[in-house]
Amino acid sequence: MDKKVKVGIVGASGYSGEELVRLLLSHPHVELTAVTSRQYAGQTLAQVFPKFGHLPQSKQLRFTEPNSELLAKQAQLIFLALPHGVSAEYAVPLLQLGCQVIDLSADFRLKSAEIYKEFYAHDHPAPELLATSVYGLPEVYRSAIKKATLIASPGCYPTSVLLPTLPLLRAGIIKHTGIIADSMSGVSGAGRKAEVDYLFVECNESVRPYGIPKHRHLSEIEQELSVAASTPVVIQFTPHLIPINRGILTTLYLAPEKHFSTVAEAEELNRQITACYQAAYANEPFVRILEGKALPDTKNVTGTNVIEIAWRLDHRTGRLIVMSAEDNIVKGASGQAVQSMNIMCGFPETAGLL
Incomplete structure (x- = not known):
């Protein structure tokens, strides 16, 4: 042994x-x-x-x-x-x-x-x-993580935004401008602390935005998107607190580089998006690309190191809607950190996470 x-x-x-x-x-x-x-x-x-x-x-x-x-x-x-x-x-x-x-x-x-x-x-x-320091997003920086001595594990919101968006930016499928991200997070995202805003009576039966218009996580989101796009990227990001213990659901509104007004154009764009995600994540154990009518759901990822991703094209607005779900404490924090440790130490990447 x-x-x-x-x-x-x-x-x-x-x-x-x-x-x-x-x-x-x-x-x-x-x-x-x-x-x-x-x-x-x-x-x-x-x-x-x-x-x-x-x-x-x-x-x-x-x-x-x-x-x-x-x-x-x-x-x-x-x-x-x-x-x-x-x-x-x-x-x-x-x-x-x-x-x-x-x-x-x-x-x-x-x-x-x-x-x-x-x-x-x-x-x-x-x-x-x-x-x-190496940004500890394993699906993106795996080779650098292997040789690192200092890993900066990503924030929970950034993970939910970056993993769905980075492949599309790199492939030139979406524009780097006009990106909008709406996220909803469970109360554990605020940490274990006694503050009035996070008491049960304040959070239960309540949904509210916060950190507007400049949440701290914007800094690392825009840094990594800018690297992928090879140009400065500024996005609109609105986080919300929802009355669940854990989980993040993010909805992204993106502008495709190619206009789609016909069924054929939409089908071709869908093929490109599918191919893009398959190329990026087909062999990733903790990224689940949903097919058919399935949409991300926090109940399917809670307690796991998995992020779910799905998308839809909106013919009326010409936008691409991409959605993700993750556990903010596992894939959004501790699980992702253990995933990085496995890479650093040469362990199977899924060790201790399945």
Whole structure:
């Protein structure tokens, strides 16, 4: 039996941290050796998360205060499930101590410190690392992820926008202008925190937009779309909070490069879109392209690392409507981070995720 890779989680008590715990405790090729939380320091995993109590390791592994030097001795790969601005404080020393780091915050997703400051309202804490970090979208940057020591795992909304859109932009099927994205997210996307806006009574029986007109995730969405289009891309993005625990549904309104007014033109465009998605994702284990009348549905992806994608042509408006559904905590956060870890470590990409 191959020796298992030792991994740790900084910030293991939040929703993304808890999901990482779940995935890593049952992962066949890793050993979870460190979990940190200032709030729960000294308590076992089983005490904080009783759902894992049937696993022997959960009764032995205790939460500790985060300490970079100690973490580097306990694990060779560290997940940072921390807020933006805080992750960098740990990423810098951990990298210096020889660890591989997968950061679930926004600290290393952007290549421009100026854009980071524009969207996150403070100076970047470690701008020298932006050039070396790899954006952890496995279906797009797999080869770079293999050689990386610092992974910036994408945000949940960006994943739901980028995976459906990037292949179409690269293939020249859609225009890079006039892109509109509407997304709806479950309440877990706000993180595990006690704020009035996220209390049950405030969220239940309620749907509301927020972060308008400049949600923070726009920065990485537009960065990656601009790379694909080889020209600056600006989009309209409106997120909404919906009363479910987890899941994101995104609807994209796109302008095809070729006008379609006849049935034959529409059929040809549909063939091009189908071929484009097949070329991009036919061999991807976690991208499900829907056929026939099927449309994305969060109930079909909750608890999985899968994103569903479907599209329709609108003859009246001349637009292409593309839809996606994912679990914001798995494919939109922790599952995607584990997928990147599998690539980095040379494990089967689906290990611990099926």
